[in-house]
Amino acid sequence: MRFFKIVSVIIVLLAGAYSLSMYYFVDESKSFQLEKEVDYPIDKVFHQFNNLQNFTRWNNFFTSSKTIDIDYYTPYEGNGSAISYVDPKNDTDGEMFIRYENPNKTLKYQLFEDRNENPTLVNIKFKPVSAEKTKIIWYVHTPKLSVLSRVQNFWTEDRFTENIDKSMVNLKNVLGNKVEKDKQMATIKYDSLMVENEEAKLVLGINVSASNKKDALYRNIVMNYSKVYNYVTMDLGKKDDEFGYPILITDADNYKDNEVSYFLGIPLSKKIGFSDNNFNFRSISPTQNYIMYYKGPYSGRIKAIQQLIQKAKKDEMRFGDIRQTFIERPIEGQEVNMKLSLSVFK
Structure with a gap:
């Protein structure tokens, strides 16, 4: 009994000391x-x-x-x-x-x-x-x-x-x-060929192969854009101001093929962890690009791509992938608003 009294007194003294120190x-x-x-x-x-x-x-x-x-x-x-x-x-x-x-x-x-x-x-x-x-x-x-x-x-x-x-x-x-x-x-000039230095980007997206017959390719792009956008905004919780315009990366001249393989993704500021194996990150290195802004039917982009390739050949430049950056989200049945970028190098 005496032990509990001693413990109680100690607790009271400590509580009092704590209160006084906090007060003063x-x-x-x-x-x-x-x-x-x-x-x-x-x-x-x-x-x-x-x-x-x-x-x-x-x-x-x-x-x-x-x-x-x-x-x-x-x-x-x-x-x-x-x-x-x-x-x-x-x-x-x-x-x-x-x-x-x-x-x-x-x-x-x-x-x-x-x-x-x-x-x-x-x-x-x-x-x-x-x-x-x-x-x-x-x-x-x-x-x-x-x-x-x-x-x-x-x-x-x-x-x-x-x-x-x-x-x-x-x-x-x-x-x-x-x-x-x-x-x-603010700087868009449609159908004008320009040169641009592009900074490195980190893009989260998916790899796709699709038919190139009639409008099948564009319908496939619209469908897969929705998949990527929904995953980034709903599953990863990103807001529109936290990521860049969607980018489609493909071979420059595969518009002539019956089947087109492409990577479609959304630029993010840094790598983040995720569990869905359908998605992956792709790093875009800094490059010099020949670019054109295009607005119209998706099929009409081919003329702009051909102009970029012809310019590269005329300048005796080698070229890599073509990147299609959608300034406005792709919607089935509507015109596209995009930037076409052809990476070039000596």
Whole structure:
């Protein structure tokens, strides 16, 4: 009996010492700031923060869990927009609000986590460093915690910083694909032969052999594009801003064959694990290309391909595969909008 009394006294003393140390030496709330820079203009960066549907696509707090369920509330953008979320696997839920917006300058968020009635306040300032670079500054103020819960403040800043570091990687990938698509659309000149240096790409897709009779090849491409797109977006959970335009890779002159073999895939920023053996990654090395943009019936691409091949032969260049990049998704019965790229070398 005496032993239990001694243990009880020790526990009381330790609890008291813990409470006193938390009360006197640990703040009831925590304030800190964090700065990052991204190599994209302020108007494109800001839109990824003031639109919560965009925000949840790259912020690691939301993307790191496959079981999180998010509801969006109107307005979906700017002051007054809000979301609520539930993550049953991690046993968390909460609500997030945009309480103030000064376009391209400032945003103020409130985040209510679990059953805490006091929000985490996050103010973000955006400053243009140059026409193509933006500084993002987070000012974070955590809610007041009870004496027994204040130990959490020891790792709050580290946890927030880690989340931002991972989020910035995701944001750069999203903006990179979005800016690349915008630039590509803005510079299109149809039926003009041009020279382009293409950077390396990593493409996830499938290998296919299909009949080349009448419209059979294009129908097959449409069907397999849907397979790849659905796998990337539904099975792998990627959003449209996270990947590039679909690419079909095939021999340059196989349009004359009765059967065509091709690889059809979607560019991703990095390799990821997956279990479906029908899909595989293909790396595209940096190349110099003769290119033409074409819009019309899929069968009409042959004339453009012939022009590219003739140009390569005239310049005494050897050539490799032809790449068909679909600027607009292929749809059966509709015209295609694509870039044809013939890789050339001495």
